[in-house]
Amino acid sequence: MNILVIGSGGREHTLAWKLAQSPKADKIYALPGNPGMADVAMCVEGIAITDNASIVDFAQKHAIGLVVVGPEVPLTNGLVDAVTAAGIKAFGPTQAAAQIEGSKSFSKDLMKKYGIPTAKYEVFTEADAAREYIRKEGAPIVIKADGLAAGKGVIVAMTEDEALQAVADIMEDKEFGNAGSRVVIEEFMEGEEASLLCFTDGKTICPMISSQDHKRAYDGDKGPNTGGMGTYAPAPVMTDKMVQETYDKILVPTIKAMEQEGKPYKGCLYAGLMITADGPKVVEFNARFGDPETQVVLPLLNSDLVEIMLACADGTLAEQQIDWSKEAAVCVVMAAGGYPKSYNKGDAITGLEEAKAAGALVFHAGTAHKDGNIVTDGGRVLGVVAKAENVRAAVDKAYAGVEKISFKDAFYRKDIAHRALER
Structure with missing residues (x-):
């Protein structure tokens, strides 16, 4: 089978590397790919990852059997819908389901409606109203741009001044463009962060190995937030009991909620968690593999990734036995x-x-x-x-x-x- 991986980062390099290990993979293409991926894939330049029509055309001409979408932007742009409509299998959620990452207010409202544990929050479209709320609630407090901000649109403000500055940066100075036309302001949660990704076909959910990201730029968790400075897996804070609790209270209710809302979710769901004194709570959901979490999770996967992804697309994940390394x-x-x-x-x-x-x-x-x-x-x-x-x-x-x-x-x-x- 020919496989097309969309994206050019470390996550996509890891995906292509793992997919290439499958006996089912004949040829792997990466669009646009990067120099490191050339060892395992043919890089395709000249087509934008947001150009759904050209990607579908390429996939048809090159007999692609599976399209694997790495980044969030093509998912929220409906690439999976376009590929599937052309009769090609895709790994990833539809445009409607990808809202779980594309709009933080959508995901917070979903969690509130279905009782999925997360931080208390309010949504604002006016900077003055957001400032008033911050003065009332005090700090520490968390300010989030509502839309996609490449993993950087979250400010954990330890002082009121920092929080007010964050509102100005996001809503008035448009630091993250249109992603900041709305902000979600959340209570600050005490605890240790961890990530739990899962494979899902919309019914069956298979958690991956847990991991922990290091968001801050400098040692000792100091400095500005980044897209992630490193990860490790498994995360000791995610004991078997904690993974089970996350599965029961967060993953299962979320996948069921998405189906109830008429937005069935297939692909990889990433739950960014805070492990609090009251158990795991959702910090954020991502509609795709994490970066750099993928780089530590997939090397620990013993099973065939192509088979798992096809099962997610086909709705047959319950038939898969997924095996993980103990390393x-x-x-x-x-x-x-x-x-x-x-x-x-x-x-x-x-x-x-x-x-x-x-x-x-x-x-x-x-x-x-x-x-x-x-x-x-x-x-x-x-x-x-x-x-x-x-x-x-x-x-x-x-x-x-x-x-x-x-x-x-x-x-x-x-x-x-x-x-x-x-x-």
Whole structure:
């Protein structure tokens, strides 16, 4: 079967790498892909990931049997609907179902209606009303742009001034464009964050291995929020009991709620969780694989990803036996100096093969070809991943890989998985 992966980041590189291991995969195309993906896929340039008609046309001409959509933008743009209408199987939710990520107010209203545990919240379309609410509630408090903001539209404000500034940045200065025309303001939840992704065909739900992301730019969870500076799996905070509770109280009710609302959900549902004194509560839902969570979760999957994705599309997930490794995996993100603010592009990257020789997997997130070299082309440049018998060994192996790689002003956190190690 020919498979088309949509996207160009570390998540998509990981997806293509895992799909390529399946005996069912004949040829993999990546649109647009990245230099790292060229080892496992043919990269397709010149078609925008938002151009549904051209993607469908490409899929028909190249006898694609499965389209795997990586990022959120093509999902909320209805790519799965367009591909499915053309008679091609797709992994991912429809445009209507992808609202669970595309609109934070939709997802919060859904949780309120169906009693799914989450933080108390209000939605605002006027900055003055939002400011008034902040003054009434006080800090700490969480301000979220309603729409898609590439994982960066959330400000955890520890002071009232920070919260007021966040409203100004999002609603008045349009820091995240139209995504900030509405804001969701939530109570601050105490606890430890974790992520639990699941495969679903709209009825059956199969949780993946839990993971924990590191959102802040600098060691000690300091600095601005980013798209994610590293991850590890499994997350010790997600005990078997906690995974079961999340399944019973969050995943099952959410998939049932989406069906009730006439928006049946298929694909990967990502539950970003806060593990509070009252149990797990939803911080946010994503309508796709997480980035960089995918980079640690999929290397621990022993089963055939193509078979699982086809079962999700066909509604036969209940027939799948999904097997996971007992190992741990760690991902360290190497970023461009200045990220998440402005950063340089076009700097040569060296040591990629040496990192692989040291036992690391290297997933490209923001790279390009230039003058025969692989160069930096994004804020998060590489995800350096290692698997081992436990988190400590995986951490050591991942950083051994990181040390082999260099590019101008590269920076990375040196404390990935610190919570697991402290336990």
